[in-house]
Amino acid sequence: MKIEKSIILNLRWHRRIGLSLFLMVIFLALSGFALNHSVGLKLGNSKLSSDWLLSWYGLAPTANVGFELNSGNWLYQADDSKLFLDDQAIVQCMPPLLSAAELGQQIFALCDDALVMLTSQGQLIEKFTHLQGLPEDISSITVHSSMLYLHGISNVFAFDADRLTVTPTSIILPPSNTAPRPLPEALKEYLKAQGLSSSISLETLILDLHSGRFFGDAGVLFVDIVGVLLCILAITGLWAWVNHQRYRKDRG
């Protein structure tokens, strides 16, 4: 009687866990199969570039917009957050590229994490990051009377590029159009031809879904839990088999 109870309890939990994991086990098996054969299936060559996926991964959407500088050059982001001046890749910069301006022989690009200073030829001079003192709420930059100004939510700051100092100012600046504009067709074609538009490979996506990383730490924890439950499933399965043998023996 005791052994029958144990068998029933064990099988009940085995069934419950099995049913709970049904979809995940199928998904993990299929994604694992795909990853094992990713070379043959050419998953690394399949590029995904939908805007929501790129923004989920924190990448700039496919670069179709940028800032036209006074010199006629275009500053924009492409190839997974790299800053470009026309067809020249310069440096990684956290998207989005918020604003750009030209002052004398220097170009300034305001990214989400830093103010990037470049020569007019597109060489990186240095980056001025939030950690170094760039105020957090700067949304655009403007050149006025040979000075660079940073626009915050409530303040305007004068920026000294030589000393890397930011000084609050009460100056009233004329309104400036800082919105990005569509890139010229020639540049779009160039990016397409070079394969520089932002994208995620199908292999990366499947790997991140398989490991749970796609959903951050919570996803990883969830896959860990699924792993533990799979172990319990194996144990309860083995236990059911052992109990079944004992049951048959007891009944002769």
Place this chain on the structure above:
Amino acid sequence: MNKKTLKSLLLMGSVLLTSLTSPLVIAKGVFQSGPDFIAEVFQQQPNAKVLWLTDDIRENAKVILDRPVMGLRVRYHQFDLTTAWIIEEIGKEMPITIGVVVTDNQIARVKILAYRESRGGEVRYPAYTKQYLGAALTDNHRLDQSIDGITGATLSVWAVNKVAALALYYHAQVTQGRDST
């Protein structure tokens, strides 16, 4: 649908719901700002100086970092024979911001100011960073002290080693009175 099936479905549903509704956790740590680090080191805010990266410096920096150095200039702070550098280096995928203080061609302090990777953040603990104290640069641009690694944080350890060596090299450049303004 019997009671047992209903219970099982509820269990499955709750497991799935937990995954879908859990907030996305982003591991990110900014431990100290650059100006605060400088103020802590010098008890004041000395003016930032600039080291322009000449071809010669770039060549040696490339040997230290195993990659070309970015930018045309580097900021640093100096008081007497002590210099402080804030340098970024990629660990695995994200940059680690590292503050290094050098006194008399030896490392006086290493501090991780910002760590952005999801793993390997153990390099920020003082138990690890104190290994760098007193380290100097050898002729082949490596640290003259062996640094114990951290399991699972190899790339971060390499990044800190490179930045420590680079700060020592930059320090030597500015205290020899060359290439600085």
